[in-house]
Amino acid sequence: MPARFSEPLFVISVAARLVEMHPQTLRKYEREGLIAPSRTQGNLRLYSDRDIERLRQVKYLVEDRGLNLAGVQMALDLTRRIREMRLATEQLKRDAARIPTAVGATDAFGALGDELNAVLLSLGFLAEQPAVPTRAKDELRSSS
Numbered sequence: 001m002p003a004r005f006s007e008p009l010f011v012i013s014v015a016a017r018l019v020e021m022h023p024q025t026l027r028k029y030e031r032e033g034l035i036a037p038s039r040t041q042g043n044l045r046l047y048s049d050r051d052i053e054r055l056r057q058v059k060y061l062v063e064d065r066g067l068n069l070a071g072v073q074m075a076l077d078l079t080r081r082i083r084e085m086r087l088a089t090e091q092l093k094r095d096a097a098r099i100p101t102a103v104g105a106t107d108a109f110g111a112l113g114d115e116l117n118a119v120l121l122s123l124g125f126l127a128e129q130p131a132v133p134t135r136a137k138d139e140l141r142s143s144s
Contacts (some may be wrong), residue, residue, distance in 0.1 A: 008038035008046030015047035019055045026055065030071050034058055034076065053126070060124035072103045086116040 015037075016023040029035045030045070035054055037045040047055075054076070060068045061075050093109035 004049070006050050007046050008048045008051075010047040010052065012045045012047070015052060015055070015135075017044075018052055019054065019059055019063050021092075022058060028057060029055070029069075032073075034069065034072060057124040065124070074124050079120060079123045080115055082120055082123075083125070086120070089116065109143060 010018065011068055012023045012026055016026055019026075026035065026037075026045075026047075029036065035047075035051055035058070037047045040046060057076070057079070058072055061072045062069075067075060089109050089112050095114065096105040096109060099105075
């Protein structure tokens, strides 16, 4: 994942537009502990691509899956834990690939990884991608 994925870039109004939510909704989700944007010295909220991704997942869980905020918190925790499991599985798969007698294990780890990805998708998690293309980010910054 790019190092810039966690870099705070967007003020609340831009973040709200990116996820098609009202800024007050983003403030509520922060109060509920679902999101934790960075703060400037002047106490402005700054959202990173990772924060935008998380807000999109929250929106999906609330609007498309009908979860309340307590359910969303549980789903976000499950997402975090499954992502950790997926990373561990990928490492085990790489380790097993180096052992000639572990060819079947590599396939098993691949199948497990596929299943973890399917569960993550059902929880509304998508692969980490920038919220907007770099060129669009530059345009947003210059218009501010």
